[in-house]
Amino acid sequence: MTKTSDDEEILNPYVQGLKGTPKDPDLTSLPEKSREIYFRAYNNFNKWRVENGVYALSETVLLSYFMHLSQTKQPPTMWSIYSMLKATMNIKDDMHIENYSELITFLKGMQVGHNPKKSKMFTFSDIDKFINEAPDIIYLGAKVILIIGINGGCRTNELMSLNVDGIEKHSETLLLIKLPNSKTSTNRSFVVREEYVKIVEQYQCLRPPNAKSDRFFLQYHKGKCSGQPMGRNKIGGIPRDIATYLKLPNPQDYTGHCFKRTSASLLADSGADLSSLKGDGNTRPKVRDKR
Template sequence: MSDDEEILNPDEQDLKGTSKDPELIFLPEKSREIYFRAYNNFNKWRVENGVNALSETVLLSYFMHLSHTKQPPTMWSIFSMLKATMNIKDDVHIENYSELITFLKGMQVGHNPKKSKMFTLSDIDKFIKEAPDILYLGAKVILIIGINGGCRTNELMSLTVDGIEKHSDTLLLIKLPNSKTSTDRSFVVRSTEYLQIVEHYQSLRPPNAKTDRFFVQYHKGKCSGQPMGRNKIGGIPRDIATYLKLPNPQDYTGHCFKRTSASLLADSGADLSSLIRHDDIRPGTSRHKR
């Protein structure tokens, strides 16, 4: 999967009716709405194209349509989600569609995932010190937490207000729920300057915000009660690279913070155990692709 591609990019609002659908218990709890979004996107395509049938030919046509805009790993993810939802909702078993699976396997041939570019320590320091807060305060906080914790986009999006704990003037404890390994994790930020930046952002949060998500929209010195979505947070590295006038800012994707953090940790002489803990990998398990 290319680093700059998100799987499905769900909206911030809940899908109507899915929270009350008893069939949801058969789908992964963390991803139910995304599964149903994949299913709804497929049905929307059917309506737009006047297709009533559910057959291998229809699914093959749909995935051919997706192939113009989606990378092979994303298409496999959509296949997996449609397999689960169509099994439940329509009693259709697309895992038996041999031509469709052959097509998806063929799409993978020659596919080379593109990795995100990384920031240097001087890039980070320059942005923190020079970028005007009135425009970039939210991006600075995302950068600080993202780099210190080696965070993925979904982790930053899921961070809650209660997940930020100040323990001293130089130590901030960050607790991340539901990381990719389904294990909660935490890390610390040790810097008076960074703490002040985070606290400044916190102070601007509307007291009547209806979301408990930590990152809310920031615009011209003000925070709104609207939570930042996956696309907004995933685009922050590109915005930072653009401000710094780095070459090809579009190559700084949502995976940038995790890759940068791991690189800086390795450059500091950290041992393998530290790197494994930092990357949310347990000894004896395969490494997650970034």
């Protein structure tokens, strides 16, 4: 599509707006921990407008955008994007999209009949087999993510944000893991014991001395760690990689929620009560097979 000079005058403010940063003073009222994600959702909407030559802001435009998103996004994700756009557009564009009844009706309609899939879980024997049989040269990083993820009942973002100072050695058989910025906005901690300490330390020793990131989990390939931290998608895909190695059915159903669900299941199997399942993660069963 060829744009006229008039089109360009209308379009320029939106293109220039994409060059902003989450430090924009207008955005300081957004949640600090997720401000960048809100900003990205707003940017993605504006980029879609630029790519499709849409210069107006209206309920019809937003309906078209969410119809576009519905081709690739699940209803929960679309509601999340709606929530972020609602907050950001209120600040940046003085728009109140919570009053857009047709848009809300569309989103509710998308939710009808949607049954969210729960991640599959690992068994004690699955965990034991992977840790003891998978070759370290390929899977050492995955083993450490599995050990910490299940002992702490961790979410993907918690594993991603774990930093090098969050792991403390208290004895030859005990590591204390401290997780910052959990979903409840409170720090929590848990322990890794016995033989798993050596596996975690083996991974720690591979950390490049010149690594610029303080994140604990770095990219692991052929027995070496690079200075590049693992991203959310990489860590979230580890359960699938483990399930693939173990030749479990439908490995794609082992998602980033796998570690938390597995941890809760193991707690329940070990006789833990409901209060332990809802606790801060300090009481976790050791990751080992029942023998």
